[in-house]
Amino acid sequence: MVANSNVDTIYFKFSDFIDSNYDKFLILPPYTIIDRVEKKLEIDLENVKKTGIEERDDICVLCMFKKNILKEYKILSRYPIDWSSVNAYKFIEKDDELSIVKHQDRYHIALQKNDK
Numbered sequence: 433m434v435a436n437s438n439v440d441t442i443y444f445k446f447s448d449f450i451d452s453n454y455d456k457f458l459i460l461p462p463y464t465i466i467d468r469v470e471k472k473l474e475i476d477l478e479n480v481k482k483t484g485i486e487e488r489d490d491i492c493v494l495c496m497f498k499k500n501i502l503k504e505y506k507i508l509s510r511y512p513i514d515w516s517s518v519n520a521y522k523f524i525e526k527d528d529e530l531s532i533v534k535h536q537d538r539y540h541i542a543l544q545k546n547d548k
Contacts, residue, residue, distance in 0.1 A: 441533050443544070447526040454496040454503060455526055459541075461519035462489040462510070469521050473500075480505050492516055497523070513539045 446457050460469065464485050466477050477495065479502065485493050492515040496504045508515050513532065518524070518541050529544040 441531050443529055443531050445527050445529055446524065450496065450526075452526070454498055456497045456500075456523040457526070458495040458497065458521075458523055459515050459518040460485050460493040460495065461516040462492065463487070464493075464519075464521075472521060473523070475500055476502060483507055511538065513541065515541045517541060518543050 446454070450457075458469075458473070458475075460466075460477075460480065462485065466481050466486060469475075470477050475497070480493055480495060483491070483493050483505070485491065490510055492508045492510060494506045494508055494515070495502055496506075510516060518530070520543070524530070524543060531542050531544055532539050533542060
């Protein structure tokens with residue numbers, strides 16, 4: 433995966449560069465109400481609350497799961513790469529394809545439609 437000025441879109445999978453011990457991922461966009469996501473997906477995100485995601489618009493949180501148990505999370509700045517458009521509050525499987533699309537001076541992540 434190489435980005436340059438001649439390429440507007442790059443495709444990737446989390447399994448390409450994140451430890452294979454995780455089987456699914458979740459992106460929490462700004463202002464996510466943790467309790468609602470926990471209820472909808474039947475998961476525990478208590479540790480993620482301390483990121484302040486419920487009141488912040490400058491970050492997203494990448495949550496990494498193994499068998500529906502949160503194992504790790506990372507705070508992602510929204511600049512220069514904005515993850516907030518991957519916000520369907522659904523799990524992303526490790527082999528689901530995502531894309532990075534350049535738009536003006538920012539990059540945006542999108543989940544590609546999967547025809548499974």
